[in-house]
Amino acid sequence: MSAVPTLRESIAPLVDLIYPPRCPVCGAAIAQQAGLCASCWSDLVIPGEPACAACQRPFAGDSTGEGALCAPCLAQPPRHDGIAAGTLYNDTARKLVLAFKHGRRIALAPMLARLIAARLPPMEGEWLVAPVPLHRWRLWHRGFNQAVLLAAEIARLTGAELMVDGLERRKRTPALGGLGRKARMRTLQGAIAVDSRRRARLRGAQVLLVDDVLASGATSDACVPALKRAGATRVVVACFARVLDDGGMGRASMTEPHRS
Numbered sequence: 243m244s245a246v247p248t249l250r251e252s253i254a255p256l257v258d259l260i261y262p263p264r265c266p267v268c269g270a271a272i273a274q275q276a277g278l279c280a281s282c283w284s285d286l287v288i289p290g291e292p293a294c295a296a297c298q299r300p301f302a303g304d305s306t307g308e309g310a311l312c313a314p315c316l317a318q319p320p321r322h323d324g325i326a327a328g329t330l331y332n333d334t335a336r337k338l339v340l341a342f343k344h345g346r347r348i349a350l351a352p353m354l355a356r357l358i359a360a361r362l363p364p365m366e367g368e369w370l371v372a373p374v375p376l377h378r379w380r381l382w383h384r385g386f387n388q389a390v391l392l393a394a395e396i397a398r399l400t401g402a403e404l405m406v407d408g409l410e411r412r413k414r415t416p417a418l419g420g421l422g423r424k425a426r427m428r429t430l431q432g433a434i435a436v437d438s439r440r441r442a443r444l445r446g447a448q449v450l451l452v453d454d455v456l457a458s459g460a461t462s463d464a465c466v467p468a469l470k471r472a473g474a475t476r477v478v479v480a481c482f483a484r485v486l487d488d489g490g491m492g493r494a495s496m497t498e499p500h501r502s
């Protein structure tokens with residue numbers, strides 16, 4: 243720990259004076275910036291055990307044996323090497339993501355990243371932390387890529403190397419919210435590729451692929467093969483909120499995530 247306060251720490255009292263801290267989900271007064279009120283904290287659902295050995299999807303019962311796979315992974319083995327989700331998508335997680343992404347509460351990044359980091363598998367050896375890319379038009383419109391902010395915080399927390407520009411969006415894709423699985427895959431065909439200048443660095447690398455919300459998984463499914471073709475040996479998907487399509491877990495209210 244450094245004795246010198248970070249810029250964020252040293253301006254925090256000033257920020258609190260100008261903007262009294264409020265819970266970004268419900269607006270209740272809270273003790274300090276970049277936190278949640280106790281009630282909203284308790285509404286967040288942390289994915290638990292037992293879970294699918296391949297994708298960490300929590301199982302409803304507790305009778306499932308070690309190494310068991312969920313139905314989607316049995317039907318189609320995933321190309322990633324695991325999913326680390328900070329929370330399961332529900333109304334509170336949705337509001338938090340909206341505040342972060344569209345409400346420009348970018349000061350939420352460290353808190354969201356800590357929740358993700360708490361769910362990461364043991365990271366032995368060298369890892370690269372790579373955000374899911376935004377198309378430059380969307381980046382221009384929003385002003386920042388929320389996945390980059392999360393990836394930067396996770397890299398800081400884990401000591402892994404941040405690779406912001408490893409992946410690029412080659413084409414602009416519409417919001418995937420209302421599309422079925424096949425249509426999503428078609429839409430993303432050829433949309434994401436590895437930057438040729440980063441190919442050498444990715445060879446033999448272990449990669450943590452970071453996004454804010456993991457909905458259908460179509461976007462990460464497009465990133466993972468691109469990374470593996472470039473020679474990445476292992477790609478773990480990390481997200482703040484994971485949507486479980488079966489609706490049975492996590493008390494999640496299954497409104498379409500990317501529509502609002």
Ligand SMILES: [Zn+2]
Nearest residue numbers: 265268279282
């Ligand atoms: Zn609250």
Ligand SMILES: [Zn+2]
Nearest residue numbers: 294297312315
């Ligand atoms: Zn699974």
